[in-house]
Amino acid sequence: MNQKPTDLTVNDAKSVTFSPTGPLSGRITVPGDKSISHRALILSALAVGKSEIRGLLEGEDVLATAAAMRAMGATIEQDDDFWTVYGVGVGGLMQPETAIDLGNSGTSVRLLMGLVASHDISVTFLGDASLSKRPMGRVIDPLSAMGAEFTARKTTNGQSCLPLTVRGLCPAVPMEYRLPVASAQVKSAILLAGLNTPGITRVIEPVPTRDHSETMLKGFGANISVETDGQDQRIISLVGEAELQPQNITVPGDPSSAAFPVVAALLVPGSDIVVENVGINATRAGLFTVLQQMGGDLRFENQRTVGGEPVADIHVKHSKLTGIEVPAAIAPSMIDEFPILFIAAALAEGQTITTGLSELRVKESDRLSQMAEGLMMLGVEITENPDGLVITGSGGKPLRAKADATAIKTALDHRIAMSFAIAGLVSETGVSVDDMSPTETSFPGFADLLASLQSGAQDTAR
Numbered sequence: 001m002n003q004k005p006t007d008l009t010v011n012d013a014k015s016v017t018f019s020p021t022g023p024l025s026g027r028i029t030v031p032g033d034k035s036i037s038h039r040a041l042i043l044s045a046l047a048v049g050k051s052e053i054r055g056l057l058e059g060e061d062v063l064a065t066a067a068a069m070r071a072m073g074a075t076i077e078q079d080d081d082f083w084t085v086y087g088v089g090v091g092g093l094m095q096p097e098t099a100i101d102l103g104n105s106g107t108s109v110r111l112l113m114g115l116v117a118s119h120d121i122s123v124t125f126l127g128d129a130s131l132s133k134r135p136m137g138r139v140i141d142p143l144s145a146m147g148a149e150f151t152a153r154k155t156t157n158g159q160s161c162l163p164l165t166v167r168g169l170c171p172a173v174p175m176e177y178r179l180p181v182a183s184a185q186v187k188s189a190i191l192l193a194g195l196n197t198p199g200i201t202r203v204i205e206p207v208p209t210r211d212h213s214e215t216m217l218k219g220f221g222a223n224i225s226v227e228t229d230g231q232d233q234r235i236i237s238l239v240g241e242a243e244l245q246p247q248n249i250t251v252p253g254d255p256s257s258a259a260f261p262v263v264a265a266l267l268v269p270g271s272d273i274v275v276e277n278v279g280i281n282a283t284r285a286g287l288f289t290v291l292q293q294m295g296g297d298l299r300f301e302n303q304r305t306v307g308g309e310p311v312a313d314i315h316v317k318h319s320k321l322t323g324i325e326v327p328a329a330i331a332p333s334m335i336d337e338f339p340i341l342f343i344a345a346a347l348a349e350g351q352t353i354t355t356g357l358s359e360l361r362v363k364e365s366d367r368l369s370q371m372a373e374g375l376m377m378l379g380v381e382i383t384e385n386p387d388g389l390v391i392t393g394s395g396g397k398p399l400r401a402k403a404d405a406t407a408i409k410t411a412l413d414h415r416i417a418m419s420f421a422i423a424g425l426v427s428e429t430g431v432s433v434d435d436m437s438p439t440e441t442s443f444p445g446f447a448d449l450l451a452s453l454q455s456g457a458q459d460t461a462r
């Protein structure tokens with residue numbers, strides 16, 4: 001592993017090999033937070049007047065949300081270093097002329113289904129092969145109770161999937177809904193439907209999920225309250241028929257993107273990097289806690305608040321990691337970070353045990369089986385259970401691809417692609433990833449940023 005920095009090798013149109021590297025160093029920033037970027041565009045498009053957004057993630061998923069909001073009447077313009085949105089006001093969405101294609105973006109489709117549900121319009125949503133397999137019943141059920149009507153494609157096992165058409169009802173019927181799955185997307189869909197619904201819409205969360213919708217709705221002037229009851233459930237109440245005031249928003253760096261250089265620096269001997277301006281909201285920062293518990297030298301420096309969200313510069317040094325049992329309760333605060341945690345676990349000393357992760361099977365891919373398959377090809381000892389993986393790490397020894405290993409299959413999943421790219425940096429002979437193009441959904445410039453850390457360049461992703 002103590003070879004000179006090696007550039008990645010592009011094998012064909014899409015497949016790329018990531019090779020072992022020398023120490024990583026430098027100060028970098030990662031692109032803006034994906035969850036916050038979607039919400040910033042949507043709420044700005046519903047405010048009355050002009051909002052400005054700085055640090056917006058210009059990835060395919062967020063651009064799909066922008067295009068959808070334009071198709072429903074908002075004016076959204078890109079300037080040099082900020083975006084301007086002229087909103088139509090709550091209740092002001094217009095009938096789009098054609099079906100809306102949201103590509104790979106589950107957050108876009110689920111949040112926009114909520115938005116359309118309480119408007120007097122009918123919208124057909126389409127997606128790519130990955131998004132078209134993902135379950136939509138979890139959003140259809142509560143939104144149907146509010147009065148919206150849905151026609152969705154049914155899979156052979158009775159699951160409702162894209163393409164689907166939502167026919168909104170205005171006025172919709174307010175309701176109280178207890179989330180049956182820990183899902184910020186379902187919570188946000190219901191709250192967005194509640195914005196244009198008379199009366200109080202209430203969501204009860206038995207397990208806390210990312211709270212960007214609540215924080216941002218408050219920032220835009222909605223009448224929203226969050227209480228915690230005796231059983232630690234969060235009760236979110238939103239008064240409908242809101243009038244939202246335009247805002248200037250600054251989006252912090254995405255902790256889910258920072259996760260990749262952070263784990264890379266922990267794993268590659270001699271590394272010492274700083275990832276600046278990363279969101280560390282407690283509902284998102286579970287991975288950083290787990291990595292510290294595994295022995296990772298990872299510190300939050302220069303902690304501050306940006307746009308109502310806690311932010312820090314994360315200073316990471318190479319560390320010897322030890323496997324742990326990851327408590328299932330922490331899963332919602334690191335739900336997108338398990339693929340890269342599994343790579344860290346593969347290099348740790350001893351066993352890492354994860355449970356309570358059946359939700360990972362319905363992300364952009366079945367992340368438990370994709371990760372297990374890829375790690376097995378890299379010779380990692382692994383057990384795949386229905387709701388988690390048990391991984392026995394190499395104790396820091398570089399991963400060695402099996403003789404018959406083929407390129408890792410990313411299955412249109414950006415986080416699988418980036419996780420195995422990091423695995424390549426700590427392998428004996430490199431790791432080939434069959435398709436790096438999905439990284440454009442959340443982390444444009446990912447490979448260049450990695451290369452800048454390899455050459456120690458002081459570079460930025462924005």
Ligand code: S3P
Nearest residue numbers: 035107182183184185186335336
């Ligand atoms: C997101 C919520 C999470 C996460 C997704 C983004 C959001 O999904 O996996 O990448 O922005 O609300 P679930 O709500 O389905 O857990």
